[in-house]
Amino acid sequence: MGTWVMLGLQFMSALFIFALGLGVLFIVYLYIRDVTQTKQAIRRNYPVIGRFRYLFEKQGEFFRQYFFAMDREEMPFNRAERSWVYRAAKNVERMIAFGSTRNLEPPGSILFMNCAFPTLExxxxxxxxxxxxxxxxxxxxxxxxxxxxxxxxxxxxxxxxxxxxxxxxxxxxxxxxxxxxxxxxxxxxxxxxxxxxxxxxxxxxxxxxxxxxxxxxxxxxxxxxxxxxxxxxxxxxxxxxxxxxxxxxxxxxxxxxxxxxxxxxxxxxxxxxxxxxxxxxxxxxxxxxxxxxxxxxxxxxxxxxxxxxxxxxxxxxxxxxxxxxxxxxxxxxxxxxxxxxxxxxxxxxxxxxxxxxxxxxxxxxxxxxxxxxxxxxxxxxxxxxxxxxxxxxxxxxxxxxxxxxxxxxxxxxxxxxxxxxxxxxxxxxxxxxxxxxxxxxxxxxxxxxxxxxxxxxxxxxxxxxxxxxxxxxxxxxxxxxxxxxxxxHPMPEERSYVRAEDIIATSESDLSQAVGQSKLD
Structure with a gap:
């Protein structure tokens, strides 16, 4: 009985060491891959641990349902706007589902007036x-x-x-x-x-x-x-x-x-x-x-x-x-x-x-x-x-x-x-x-x-x-x-402005004409 226990413990120890070795090799592999890639600065500057940022970002939408602020509540730029920029820059899908996370009711919100007959492509x-x-x-x-x-x-x-x-x-x-x-x-x-x-x-x-x-x-x-x-x-x-x-x-x-x-x-x-x-x-x-x-x-x-x-x-x-x-x-x-x-x-x-x-x-x-x-x-x-x-x-x-x-x-x-x-x-x-x-x-x-x-x-x-x-x-x-x-913000009408010297010249011309007409009279 004792022999089997010892064999079992040895097997478990060997398995643990093997798994630990695989884990270390996997981390080394991730480290090498992160420091040699040029797509993501966080992973290159913080190899392996930088990957957690993307995991947390992915899981964030689920945690935010219960614990944290929604997409539109961060400052100075909220997560929804930043996320759109990231997706656009990476040339990946920019569509969203289920409905807008933007509150359309607060004062100052912008709404564009769609036309019944939009411009065709x-x-x-x-x-x-x-x-x-x-x-x-x-x-x-x-x-x-x-x-x-x-x-x-x-x-x-x-x-x-x-x-x-x-x-x-x-x-x-x-x-x-x-x-x-x-x-x-x-x-x-x-x-x-x-x-x-x-x-x-x-x-x-x-x-x-x-x-x-x-x-x-x-x-x-x-x-x-x-x-x-x-x-x-x-x-x-x-x-x-x-x-x-x-x-x-x-x-x-x-x-x-x-x-x-x-x-x-x-x-x-x-x-x-x-x-x-x-x-x-x-x-x-x-x-x-x-x-x-x-x-x-x-x-x-x-x-x-x-x-x-x-x-x-x-x-x-x-x-x-x-x-x-x-x-x-x-x-x-x-x-x-x-x-x-x-x-x-x-x-x-x-x-x-x-x-x-x-x-x-x-x-x-x-x-x-x-x-x-x-x-x-x-x-x-x-x-x-x-x-x-x-x-x-x-x-x-x-x-x-x-x-x-x-x-x-x-x-x-x-x-x-x-x-x-x-x-x-x-x-x-x-x-x-x-x-x-x-x-x-x-x-x-x-x-x-x-x-x-x-x-x-x-x-x-x-x-x-x-x-x-x-x-x-x-x-x-x-x-x-x-x-x-x-x-x-009503757009004002354009007013015709003239320079001050033009006004003076015009006034002098009118005055001369008036004096001349007075002499004729």
Missing amino acids: EDAVPISDVTIGPYCKHPYTTHSLFNISGMSYGAISKPAVQALAMGASRAGCWMNTGEGGLSPYHLEGGCDLVFQIGTAKYGVRDEEGLLSNEKLREVAAHPQVKMFEIKMSQGAKPGKGGILPGGKVTAEIAAIRGIPQGEASVSPNGHPDIRSPEDLLSMIQRVRDVTGKPVGFKAVLGDVKWLERFFDLILDKGEAVAPDFITVDSADGGTGAAPQPLMDYVGLTLKESLPLLVDMLVERGLKKRIKIIASGKLIVPSKVAWALATGADFVTSARGFMFSLGCIQAMQCNKDTCPTGITTHNPRLQQGLDPADKANRVAHYHKYISYGVGLIAHSCGVKEPRLLRRHHVKIVSDHGLSVAMDKL
């Missing part, structure tokens, strides 16, 4: 071209509705910039450099670029930190650089300049920006040489004269009295001096680092500021001259379509394209510890982000945004997205019933 037309900067030596014409917003090299990593640039080239959209200057990684992707001039003038500053005409010409000499954007303020931190911690200021980034290595890069909270509407108009004209390319500015709207003065100046001088575009950013925009009081409490959201800006331009007859670019949490087709219907000509997004790269909203952008390699300069973490693979995801995401906006447009009965108008949208009001957006 054979009647749809391609997205129309738009020309920016008709008075420039080198105007820019593009059809892309959706483009990559400003993300500086430094705020995001080298492989992230490479992936975005290559992806933008494949998608046919533009990429904004952010205020950190023009890096070789922006150029190597082959995409159209918008060079952003921040308050510190990184990349185009002289030794005193002032704007350099010579360096402007050097940047403009690159055929890929299509436009210049003067950043007055940014969504998450209006009234505060760009912030890049010293640990992220590498030798290369320092050289591109023209600042000391290892020291925190903190931009002024405003342009020292732009202190009035007159100064802004002069700066726009200066950059346009030097570069020959379209020039506009980016701002978060708060107080708008300065804009009234700014537009009056344009009407006084003639529309040729106007900015070629205005990028209106939202108070709920994003950034890698910002003081919480600014991020939470300063500036208008896009829901209020976009129709306000559009109406100001329409009233003054400047809407066709000055193109509007909308930016701020517009990462899914419905929100892009809303912006177009409100009056925007283009939409840009930074965080949407970060999600397409694999961002998991870890909220560590300012700590140099981003687990997906997007906002870190740690080589070990960057290795998980393969630019060639992620570039395809960027292009897929752009493709399905455009496709989704087209679906909405055709459902509303128009032939292409740029024909969407405010009457195609209703907004749920406080009492639970929807109100047409053209009633909530």
